[in-house]
Amino acid sequence: MSYLISLDHVSLAFGLDALLDNVKLQIAGGERVCLIGRNGAGKSSLLKIVEGTCQPDSGTVWRQPGLRLSCLSQTLPSDREMTVYEYVAQGLASTGQLLAAYHALTQKIALSHTERDLAELEQLQHRIDVNQGWAFEQNINTTLSRLELNADQKMADLSGGWQRRAALARALVSAPDLLLLDEPTNHLDIHAIQWLEELLLSSSVTLLFVTHDRTLLRRLATRIIELDRGQLTSWPGDYDNFLRRKEEMLHAEAKQNVEFDKKLAQEERWIRQGIKARRTRNEGRVRALYAMRTERAKRREVQGASSFNMNTAEQSGQVVIEAKNISHHFNHTPVIHNFSLRIMRGDKIGLIGPNGAGKSTLLNILLGELTPQQGSVTHGTKLHIAYFDQLRRNLDLEKSVIDNVAEGREFIEINGNRRHIISYLGDFLFTPQRALTPVKALSGGECNRLLLARLFSQPANLLVMDEPTNDLDIETLELLEELLSEYQGTLLLVSHDRTFLDNVVTSTLVFEGNGKVREYIGGYQDWLRQRKTEPAPMLQPARQPAQAIHQKISKQNKKLSYKEQRELDKLPAKIEALEHQQNELQTEVSSPEFYKKSPDVVTETLAKLKKISTDLEQAYQRWQELEDRSS
Incomplete structure (x- = not known):
């Protein structure tokens, strides 16, 4: 078998525990390998070692000679003064520089030009011909169009989500042999995710990717590797097979640990017996005991799972929100047109649509934060609203985790039970030491767990959640799923996670273009079955850039x-x-x-x-x- 990359006895440590402990990994051409593991397990570090931007403490990394490798990381692009086209074209090295120069010059010539400009344009055309670069130009334009990126916009003018789209475009245009993707679906809408899936499925590119999107994982992965307590385990087959075999392995591990600990306790009792026993004790048995002590000290226990609960308020009225014939537009572009909806207590409603379609606008109208230009919105009685904001605007970055949640309190009451704030944060996997850390030092997954801790500490009977799944590991995601499914209150959920929608919501509001918002019973897959044709307007921006x-x-x-x-x-x-x-x-x-x-x-x-x-x-x-x- 021809491998593109091979890691042999690779180790890497930050702090006391090793992120990678003498691991081996080989990736063959044509594989699509999904790397999974808990937040903080070291997945991003492993990708950096494969890419070559991080060196291991020990071990060897072999790459196939001439290997073309491209990476999409979780960090935002730093080259903010470039145009989007220039930034994306950088993924093509020298050919990309020629294409970027050609693009910039054609924009200039469209307005005004000199003979020198035309001569320079002709020279650039010749150099691109020699480098066979026109196919790459088409690839750049197609990728920019699919990701709805404005080629001539400055990177500095893009939001974090759009910068990430540009970084994804840059990783895709070079047609690499090995493509590394770290959470590629974050900030992409459903149609962009579907396009990405189809592109990767139809291409011959070899993939090593990290994702919490289980639909993407199920469709793409030909193999799953799990990073757990410094060790890599390869699981052939699909995600459902992995879940089944992983549960069997953990059960066997737990049984083996119980038997080991029982034997160790017996040997410890023996070594502590009286003088007579010491005189006759077997020195081989003593050495074996010392070896068992060493083995037990090296054992890394399975990291505890999140175990949070939400703080529910008294029941709201039967009718939660009623919207009648509401319409709203921006610059004469309809966002919502003649839309009516009655939300009843216990409804769990998902909102589906492309970025910029108006999902946040509709939420703000329903919550009374924005007055519609036409129509009316009426709230029911006894409403207590809690809001999860994906932009994390409610977090004070300078304050600690504990101060962001406790707000001066030492205890929090959850459904009538009084909890110390440190104990409560432990449910969200914050150790006492981590609870004292400033928010600005947290990872993306930790920030989202902190948002959930804030959200669930507030008594609420109407939860509003805007992209709560970004950066969460799959185990935490599935726990949140289960919690929301059992929630007795009302839920409004914006999400591009198709499996999450299927497992949580009872109906979906779909933005189908030109201000049309239509309700469908069930989740994402139910919507696919019910719609008659593909709503093409969802793929297009509201106006042309x-x-x-x-x-x-x-x-x-x-x-x-x-x-x-x-x-x-x-x-x-x-x-x-x-x-x-x-x-x-x-x-x-x-x-x-x-x-x-x-x-x-x-x-x-x-x-x-x-x-x-x-x-x-x-x-x-x-x-x-x-x-x-x-x-």
């Missing part, structure tokens, strides 16, 4: 006057500038510090934002008008 405008300018003909043609040529740059100004002002206005400024400054800034939004909408309308006439 400036990148798409540039691409359409080539469709020019003589229907426009010279003056109108010049106006059309200049509109993309104008729209890009307006979009940039709008993004900057929206970021400023959304900051909590903004409204602490003087009333005059606040009023002036809001008026400026409104004017830019109006100018941008007019520019889009004018571009569409001229473009329609020129096509």
